[in-house]
Amino acid sequence: MSKIWQENFSNISKNSRPSPIREMLALIRQPGMISFAGGMPAPEVFPVDKFYEGVHILKDDGANLLQYGTTEGYPPLKEFLAEWTAPRMGRKVNPDEMLITTGSQQALDLFAWAMIDEGDLIITEDPSYLAALTVFFNHGGDFIGIPTDREGMMVDMIPEKIEKARAEGKKVKFIYTIVNFHNPGGSTMSVERRKRLVEISKKYNVPVFEDDPYGYVRYDGEHLPSIFSFHDDGVIYAGSFSKILSPGTRIGWVTGPKEIIRNLTVFKQGTDLCSSTITQALVAEYCNKGHLDGHLPTIIENYRVKRDAMEKNLEKYLAPMGATWVKPEGGFFYWINFPKINTNDLFKIAIDKKVAFVPGDPFCPTPGTGIHHARLNYTFSTPEQIEEGMKRLAEAVNELAIPAVH
Numbered sequence: 001m002s003k004i005w006q007e008n009f010s011n012i013s014k015n016s017r018p019s020p021i022r023e024m025l026a027l028i029r030q031p032g033m034i035s036f037a038g039g040m041p042a043p044e045v046f047p048v049d050k051f052y053e054g055v056h057i058l059k060d061d062g063a064n065l066l067q068y069g070t071t072e073g074y075p076p077l078k079e080f081l082a083e084w085t086a087p088r089m090g091r092k093v094n095p096d097e098m099l100i101t102t103g104s105q106q107a108l109d110l111f112a113w114a115m116i117d118e119g120d121l122i123i124t125e126d127p128s129y130l131a132a133l134t135v136f137f138n139h140g141g142d143f144i145g146i147p148t149d150r151e152g153m154m155v156d157m158i159p160e161k162i163e164k165a166r167a168e169g170k171k172v173k174f175i176y177t178i179v180n181f182h183n184p185g186g187s188t189m190s191v192e193r194r195k196r197l198v199e200i201s202k203k204y205n206v207p208v209f210e211d212d213p214y215g216y217v218r219y220d221g222e223h224l225p226s227i228f229s230f231h232d233d234g235v236i237y238a239g240s241f242s243k244i245l246s247p248g249t250r251i252g253w254v255t256g257p258k259e260i261i262r263n264l265t266v267f268k269q270g271t272d273l274c275s276s277t278i279t280q281a282l283v284a285e286y287c288n289k290g291h292l293d294g295h296l297p298t299i300i301e302n303y304r305v306k307r308d309a310m311e312k313n314l315e316k317y318l319a320p321m322g323a324t325w326v327k328p329e330g331g332f333f334y335w336i337n338f339p340k341i342n343t344n345d346l347f348k349i350a351i352d353k354k355v356a357f358v359p360g361d362p363f364c365p366t367p368g369t370g371i372h373h374a375r376l377n378y379t380f381s382t383p384e385q386i387e388e389g390m391k392r393l394a395e396a397v398n399e400l401a402i403p404a405v406h
């Protein structure tokens with residue numbers, strides 16, 4: 001790189017790290033590859049016709065919709081979301097408690113601007129959502145990783161970690177958690193742990209960021225109350241249309257105490273002024289016609305079949321090789337433990353066999369804890385591809401365990 005750029009970069013820019021998954025995706029784009037690596041919705045479930053029906057709003061109100069909007073978000077969309085999310089949030093939130101964001105990824109970035117100073121600590125599940133770790137890291141944050149089991153984050157480990165960090169003079173700024181159908185872990189936090197987390201948050205005065213893009217994509221069991229619904233003022237909740245309607249809309253929302261929402265709004269002013277007015281209006285039109293509620297069962301049915309296909313074929317091909325996992329009750333991912341295998345090595349063989357996944361290590365705030373894990377996405381493949389992919393993966397595991405003699 002030329003001197004004129006190198007000498008003028010910010011410190012953040014010099015230390016920032018790219019997403020290993022995005023770089024890996026380039027390797028995966030090969031003909032014949034079965035990919036469990038991404039985190040994308042199935043294209044066949046996008047509600048193209050129903051979404052297109054809303055395009056008439058351009059004729060009805062085009063002069064407003066093609067204009068800049070307020071940073072806070074398009075009021076009819078916020079009104080819909082306040083009503084629609086009320087059962088999960090425990091109440092209908094006020095407009096000044098909600099900000100529309102450009103995907104929930106933007107909520108993570110705005111929150112990082114608002115909260116993180118160089119060297120601050122963030123408590124996360126270990127493993128956690130890679131792009132959240134990346135954005136927090138790029139803002140100067142460091143991590144305390146808490147292991148998970150089938151009931152989600154093992155929250156009783158948190159108090160000791162906070163006390164230790166404070167004894168060392170460090171600041172623990174917030175707890176970041178993906179409570180429903182974790183990415184990548186697949187687990188869902190039990191109600192008891194949600195309540196316990198709120199007790200810990202109050203006792204130690206550490207707020208919670210509840211990231212919930214998958215919460216409405218549940219295949220089995222009952223919906224659980226949000227952490228937000230148990231706390232008076234210490235939780236900020238992020239939701240998204242990406243997994244329930246379309247990631248291409250880039251529309252998400254964040255709900256929390258009005259002082260924090262105001263703070264995030266100020267940072268959003270400097271980031272993108274406002275999320276696309278026309279897209280917000282199209283999403284609002286779609287939702288207010290009742291289409292979202294009509295669409296969710298279609299998604300859930302499509303993905304449940306795929307989740308079941310992955311479960312069946314994991315049992316058939318990978319369980320006999322010692323692989324273990326928690327069956328996800330919803331969401332997009334399996335997190336597979338291969339006790340004796342380094343999944344970075346497995347990845348190379350798997351790519352040769354034309355099946356892709358993401359090795360576990362980049363998801364782990366504590367380096368090294370993910371080397372025996374793999375994240376597998378099932379929503380983007382057909383049940384037939386899932387079966388074939390599992391076969392290929394089992395062959396790759398076999399080859400790694402017993403190297404071929406040439």
Ligand SMILES: Cc1ncc(COP(=O)(O)O)c(C=O)c1O
Pocket residue numbers: 039102103104105106129178183211212213239240241242247251252
């Ligand atoms: C846990 C989690 N949070 C946030 C996001 C960001 O989603 P979006 O910006 O598309 O709303 C994702 C996307 O995969 C995710 O898995």
